[in-house]
Amino acid sequence: MQRLKNLCMVAALGAIVMGGCLLQSTSASAAASTTYVKAGGPTLSSALASAKSGDTIAITGTVTSGSVVVPAGVIISGKAGAGKINFSSTSGSNGKGFTIKTNGSTITDLELYGAADNGIYMEGSSNKLTNLKVHGNHDAGVQLSNGAANNTLTNVYSYSNADATGENADGFAIKLHSGVGNTLTDCTAEGNSDDGYDLYAAHGAVTFTRCKAINNGDCGGIKGDGNGFKVGGVDNKTTGVAAHLDPLKHLLIDCTAIGNTGSGFDRNNQNGVVTMTGCIGQKNGKNNFNFPLTGAPSALGGKTVTFGKAIMNNCTSKNGTNNITGATLSGCIGF
Structure with a gap:
């Protein structure tokens, strides 16, 4: 009985009210994560497909990628400024490297090249592109x-x-x-x-x-x-x-x-x-x-x-x- 009374007095982040008591919620958002993408490891497309706002995709060395879509609020960064993305496997008029139709993402410290269309194409808002080299795109x-x-x-x-x-x-x-x-x-x-x-x-x-x-x-x-x-x-x-x-x-x-x-x-x-x-x-x-x-x-x-x-x-x-x-x-x- 005393234990239930104590639980009812706890006000924790993400708590919900049930029967006059404050109970811990199990639906609080998971902490932001970092996924490392490198040759022979997870692909850029798979990393972005599972990324959520606040997550970081860290590019190590040179990776080859097809066209990718950037979700809202993510950070895509080259490790120590040495990350490179080769988009030469893209093709046709839709062969863009990064497509950004969402808001609040950052792409930084990367070299991007070889896309069949734009290296970066954007329709979203409040995004940041910083310290990039973008070249050899069509x-x-x-x-x-x-x-x-x-x-x-x-x-x-x-x-x-x-x-x-x-x-x-x-x-x-x-x-x-x-x-x-x-x-x-x-x-x-x-x-x-x-x-x-x-x-x-x-x-x-x-x-x-x-x-x-x-x-x-x-x-x-x-x-x-x-x-x-x-x-x-x-x-x-x-x-x-x-x-x-x-x-x-x-x-x-x-x-x-x-x-x-x-x-x-x-x-x-x-x-x-x-x-x-x-x-x-x-x-x-x-x-x-x-x-x-x-x-x-x-x-x-x-x-x-x-x-x-x-x-x-x-x-x-x-x-x-x-x-x-x-x-x-x-x-x-x-x-």
């Missing part, structure tokens, strides 16, 4: 589309990605209805067949800080548009909606575009007010900064459009031409 290295919002990319190096025609494989494709609040810090796009950063038909403003676009537009002889930072595009991909411009206020701080075959910083029909502070364009093939005041987008039937004026503060142009009739400059050098 579409954009990293793509955020269809509502992907509030994602944070830090120190991601996306390079040498190329598709068959050269027109699709950007370093970073934050486009085709991507959402608000995506930020890129200390990221680099280099030697990709198309653009460094492509914001075509994005639906939310993007913030870039200390990002670099280097020598994009030619990857081993496969050639695309080659713009460093392409910040716009007519949205003619929304079903049931006429082609239109979305005015977005992208922000670029201390970014650099060097040696791209197109323009370093390119409006590409963006009619929102883009602000560039401390940005440097150098030796780009078309213009270092290409922000005309008007344009006649073919997707709008060639109708002449007057764009919102970009704001350029303390920017620098070296060894190249510029079209800045659609920009207001303050403290800039080399124009």
